[in-house]
Amino acid sequence: MLSVQHLSILHNKDLRPLIRDLSFTLSDAQRLAVIGEEGNGKSALLRAIVCPDQLQSWADIQGGIHCSDEKIGYLEQESPGEWDALPAYSVCLGNEDFLNTDPGELSGYCRSLSMDVNLCWSATPFGMLSGGEKVRLRMLLLLCGKPTMLVLDEPGNDLDLDAIEALEKFLITCRLPVLYVSHDEHLLEATATQVLHLESLYGRTEPKWTWVKEPYAVYVEKRRSQLERQDTLWKADQREKRIQAEKLQRIENAVEHAQAAISRQDPHGGRLLKKKMKAVKSLEHRYEREAENAVERPYQEYSMDAVFHNASAIPQGRWVINLHLDELKADQEILASPVDLQVRGSEKVLLVGSNGSGKTTLMRLIEKQLKEDPGLRIASMPQHYADGLDLDCTPAAFLHTDGSKDQMTQIRSALIAMKFSRDELDHPICSLSGGQKAKVLLLSLMMRQPNVLLMDEPTRNLSPLSAPVMRDLIRNFPGAVICVTHDRILMQDWPGRILRLTRDGLIEE
Numbered sequence: 001m002l003s004v005q006h007l008s009i010l011h012n013k014d015l016r017p018l019i020r021d022l023s024f025t026l027s028d029a030q031r032l033a034v035i036g037e038e039g040n041g042k043s044a045l046l047r048a049i050v051c052p053d054q055l056q057s058w059a060d061i062q063g064g065i066h067c068s069d070e071k072i073g074y075l076e077q078e079s080p081g082e083w084d085a086l087p088a089y090s091v092c093l094g095n096e097d098f099l100n101t102d103p104g105e106l107s108g109y110c111r112s113l114s115m116d117v118n119l120c121w122s123a124t125p126f127g128m129l130s131g132g133e134k135v136r137l138r139m140l141l142l143l144c145g146k147p148t149m150l151v152l153d154e155p156g157n158d159l160d161l162d163a164i165e166a167l168e169k170f171l172i173t174c175r176l177p178v179l180y181v182s183h184d185e186h187l188l189e190a191t192a193t194q195v196l197h198l199e200s201l202y203g204r205t206e207p208k209w210t211w212v213k214e215p216y217a218v219y220v221e222k223r224r225s226q227l228e229r230q231d232t233l234w235k236a237d238q239r240e241k242r243i244q245a246e247k248l249q250r251i252e253n254a255v256e257h258a259q260a261a262i263s264r265q266d267p268h269g270g271r272l273l274k275k276k277m278k279a280v281k282s283l284e285h286r287y288e289r290e291a292e293n294a295v296e297r298p299y300q301e302y303s304m305d306a307v308f309h310n311a312s313a314i315p316q317g318r319w320v321i322n323l324h325l326d327e328l329k330a331d332q333e334i335l336a337s338p339v340d341l342q343v344r345g346s347e348k349v350l351l352v353g354s355n356g357s358g359k360t361t362l363m364r365l366i367e368k369q370l371k372e373d374p375g376l377r378i379a380s381m382p383q384h385y386a387d388g389l390d391l392d393c394t395p396a397a398f399l400h401t402d403g404s405k406d407q408m409t410q411i412r413s414a415l416i417a418m419k420f421s422r423d424e425l426d427h428p429i430c431s432l433s434g435g436q437k438a439k440v441l442l443l444s445l446m447m448r449q450p451n452v453l454l455m456d457e458p459t460r461n462l463s464p465l466s467a468p469v470m471r472d473l474i475r476n477f478p479g480a481v482i483c484v485t486h487d488r489i490l491m492q493d494w495p496g497r498i499l500r501l502t503r504d505g506l507i508e509e
Helices: 042-050 088-093 103-112 117-121 131-144 161-173 185-191 216-261 267-291 359-370 395-399 405-417 434-447 466-475
Strands: 002-011 016-026 031-036 059-066 072-075 149-153 178-181 194-201 206-212 319-325 328-330 333-336 339-344 348-352 378-381 452-456 480-484 497-502 505-508
Touching: 002 042, 016 042, 016 059, 016 194, 016 206, 031 042, 031 185, 042 059, 042 072, 042 149, 042 178, 072 131, 088 117, 088 131, 103 117, 103 131, 103 161, 117 131, 131 161, 161 185, 185 216, 194 216, 216 267, 319 359, 328 359, 333 497, 339 359, 339 505, 348 359, 359 378, 359 452, 359 480, 378 434, 395 405, 395 434, 405 434, 434 466
Parallel strands: 031 178, 031 194, 072 149, 149 178, 348 480, 348 497, 378 452, 452 480
Antiparallel strands: 002 016, 002 059, 194 206, 319 339, 328 333, 497 505
C-alpha cells in the first residue's frame, strides 16, 4: 500500500505552494491517474514519493509518505541522458534485473508491451532510438525488476497506436497498484479507476486537489455537471443581489428625497422618516450578512491563449517541397525505400507510422530541404525539446530576441496568457515541466510569423486543456503544415492528407 498523508510541497525560490495538505491511498490493483495542467506539481508529486532527494534543491516537502515493503518501478518523464551514447544492448546488459530475467519471462514482457525482443540486442545508440522505442525499453527494464507497484510519468508519450493499445491492456491486466500521470484522454478513459486532480487557482497562487474513487470519464462528467450547476446557482444569486441592491437604493433615495423636502414645521413627519431610514440601514446590514453565506463562484483553470498573428498562406500552385529519397536511412539501417513527398500551397499533411519507422528522421530531412528555400519562413517544433531550446535560459530571456523593452513586455504578457506564473517567467527552462517547455517552443514559433509549420509530436506533453488549443492552432494555421503525431484526437477531422510511413515509403491513408 501507498499512503500519502497531509503532503505539502513548497517551491523554495518563489514560496509558491505546488501541493497543500494532500492525502490519498493506493493499494491492490487500483490505477490512480494524476491529472492537471502543466506546472501544477504532478511530476513533483511522483518524485516526492519515489526519490524526494531530487526535489530538495528547490522544494520543501512536508507530510508523511508511507510505502513500506513495496518495490516501486518508476518511469520518469525523460530517459537518463547518460544512456544516449550507449548502444541499446549496453543499456540492457548494464541492468542487473535484465540479466537475472528468464528468457521466457523477457519474451512475455516484450509481448505485453507490443515490443520486438530484438530491440534489447540492438547496436543502435539509445539516443538514436525513436521516442516510443525508448519508452518501451525503459518499461521493459522496470518489469524485469519485478516491482510490486508502478509509478509512471507519462508512459504513453511517443508510443504508436499499437503500443498505446498494448499499454492500456497491460495497465488493466497487470494486477499491480499503479500511480501514473497522463494527458492522453483515451488512455485515461480506458485505464483509470481513480483520479487525483491537481489544480492551481487564482493566478496559480492557490493549489487545490480532488481525489475521487471513480473512473476518469465519470469524474469528468460529474465535474462538468457540478460546475455548470454551481455556475447557474451563482448567477441566480448574483441576480437576486442586484435586485435587492436596486430595491434598497430606490427606497433609500426616496427617503433621502423626502427628508430634504420635509418642512421643519412637521417634526412628526421628520421622526417617521428617520425611523424609515434606520429601517433601510438595518435592511442593508441584513443583506450584507446574507452575502457572507452567498453561493461561491465556480473557479476552475482555463486553457492557454495562443494565436498565430500575421501568419500567411502560401499560393495554391507554389511548391513547398518536392522530396524524393531512394532510401530513408538511420544509422546505416534502411527504414523505407523509396520515399516521395510533394506538398503545394497551404496543404496540411499528417505523418503517422509505427515507432522506429523513421518519422523523426524524415522530418529532419524535410526541414533541411525547406530551409534552402528563401521564400519560405519555417518554424519547427522538434520531438525533443532540448533540440529547440536553450535549457539554461529563462523563458523570457530565450524569447527576447531584439533586446527591446517593448518586446520583453509582450513576451511576458504572452507567457502569462499561456498559464505561466510570474515567477516561472524567470525560472531556467530546464526546471519547467514538459508541457511548459512545449509552450515556450510554441511561442517562439509564433514570434517567427511562419508560413510553414513542422511539428513533431506537438501535443505529447500538453494537458487536456492545452492540447485542444494546440490542435486548433495546427488545423487552422493559414500556411502549410507537416506534422508527425500519434495523437488520436488530432487525427480526427484532420483537414488534409494523412500519410503512413512504411518500409515501402509513404502510403496515403
